[in-house]
Amino acid sequence: MAANLPFKRVVSFLQKRFFNAHPLPPNPKLSSKTRKRKIKSESILPNLSSFPIQYLTNSCGLSLESAIKASKRVVLEEKNKKQFDSVVLFLKSHNFTNAHIIRLIEKYPAVLNCRITSNLEPKLRFLVENGIKGLYLPKLVVSSPAILFRSLEAQLKPAMGIINRYVSCLDRLLVTVHRGSWLLTSDWKGLQENLDCLIEEGVPEKRIEELLVLQPRCLYQDISKINYAVKMIRCMGVKPTDVKYIQNFRVIMSLSKLSWKRKVSIFESLGWSTKEVILTFTKSPHCLSCSEKKLRNAMDYFVNTVKVDRETIIGYPKVLMYSIEKRVVPRFTIWKILKERKLIRRTRFIWMLNKSEKEFIDLYVTKYSTEIPYLQQIYMQSKGGLNPGCKKLKKIDYDNKL
Template sequence: MANPHFKRILFFLQKRFYNAVSSSTNPNNSTKMVDRITDASYKRKTSIEICNSTSHLSFHIQYLTKACGLSLDSAMSASKKVTLVGKNKFHYDSVVSCFKSHNFSDTHIAQLIEKYPAVLQSRISSNVEPKIQFLIQNGFDGLLLPEFVVSAPLIFVRSLDAQLKPLIALLKDFVSSPEKILVSVRRGSWIVSADCEQLQQNLDYLIEQGVPKNRIADMFVWQPRCMFHVNDRVKYGVEKLKSMGISPSTPMFIHALRVILSLSESTWKRKRKIFESLGWSYDDFISTFIRNPLCLCCSEEKLRQSMDYFVNTIKIDKQSVIGHPKILMFSIEKRIEPRYRFWKILGERNLKRPAFIWMLDRPENGFIKHYVTKYSDTDPDLLQIYQKFKEKTISPEGEEDCI
């Protein structure tokens, strides 16, 4: 029986080159060709081209799977991004060896080439090696080096002097460690291609407005995209928050700025209307946002469901929600409903219980410790009851918390 991998490769090659021949023999392109060569010579030429191309592609897939450790599917996908040919094998081997000499594991190399297969064509002496040495000099040593490179392979298409050096210098001025810079890059690999001049303008503006440098560093780590908006957008967000009474020097400011910059004006208005539809005033909405800006990161559907559940099912008063907006971010299926049903059981058994909102805010382990196993001596079945509530309310694709 034929090897299934070989059959897949053969099918892939046949399909690719059938399309190539069909395209080249399109009637719209054939007239001039026929005028220049005979049908026989044309067919011979096409056959030679296809054989050569097939050979190149066969080498490409074989090299990526055997020498670089890619899966067959990844190698086929890479063939659409770059063409590797057998005559350049020595260079490709040299690139792989260069990474191995800097303690890149086989897994790191496979991940890097899968993301950016053209790295195999990069010049070692003028591209790969200088950038690796620069990263090492700036603290990206040990495991940090391959993880940074794999997270941001586009460093190999960006200028070391014009892009990478000024970017790392800017980041190091705010972010305290290479580890945190790596976290930031993992959350936005496009950072290595970002406009450094625009970033500098945003940094200068935020400092001028009174945002502490350590808070700006937190933004780099938590949500780097905020730092790379156009300057007018950042100014709009800062002024909007100041108009709400949120001072740039407060810890909450950067969380609010993250949310404001991530929402369009129309989305902001739609989310505000969800609150207003339940009788909240604009001031109520702003108070909720100021206390916990991240609650507006939830989708409109999630906010609508949570608000409806608290107001109409549990009958929690508006001021309690305003005072604890974090509860809007919890999953109804995974946290709110099973705890609410358990809270009612405690009441039915005349057991001491706090206001429901306090039970809701506890982490799962703390909740079980303080409100479930606490009564194990007198009511040993409470844990089993709570677990059943959890099982009944969580679907196979249960809703996640927004936090």
């Protein structure tokens, strides 16, 4: 009996040490926090057998995760099941696929509570009458479910009226509402005020159509910003009927006053006058839509490496938008090689830069591959890649290879 006592003590020790048969009392603070988290997690755990979750998964096709999220944003009572079923069937009768319905309910689960005769039916009929039918209808509604929760008379009809007034054909209308589905649900009075400002300035309706189709968001800004842009373009000497007017307007509306000043200062730091900057901008407005970093890098490379004068940049401002790494540097490399070998004499670098990729390769790479066997490899490696059939050069040494 006494011989077994040490063994029992060993067993007891092992249980306490390794099997936690009699664990030490936990830290009271940690225990309190753990209990709070446990109670909280238990209180928010959804009832997976509840009617909303069961209906959303079984009848609407939502995943369990999506159904749980949707059930927290809408009240679905079992007594209204027939109403929910009728909404789903109604949507399917208007070209809504199962995928459309799932996405719509995920975004706006309250759609299941919509009344068909007084809400869904008249609004969808209105959209169809305006040419938004077939698969265009569910795409529009799914992208902007708020359409189903806005007043038909006070919001949808006036907003659609503005679009129809300026957009000339059905195809462009479909493009407009596809790109800016929110046009039908946003402040149409503010939109009309901004459009009136452009019309009073003399901007043709054709140009306004371009704005609505290509970049409608710039028309949904404060009227003071619209007036600022209009006044600024007028001071630059750009006429409202000019093709470039809308491009100038779009860029100015996309920039804050501070951003505009910073980008202009990049040119001025290189000795440019304000007049020269404005001339460059009016010729190619999108050059100032580039980031400050890209603009600074481009100006630095053209001025300090390529040695391009400002008159050339003013004449060809589009070059500021080209990728320095993938276009400018590789082509400048080829241009220098061809100039050193006297294979080209009067060809300006800026002309080579404006060629399409195919034209450039045909005229300046393939054409001189006989005289310079490694020219293609040099060009592709300077772009950061190689054609499948080209052997990679470990390190390009232009002088030795040429």
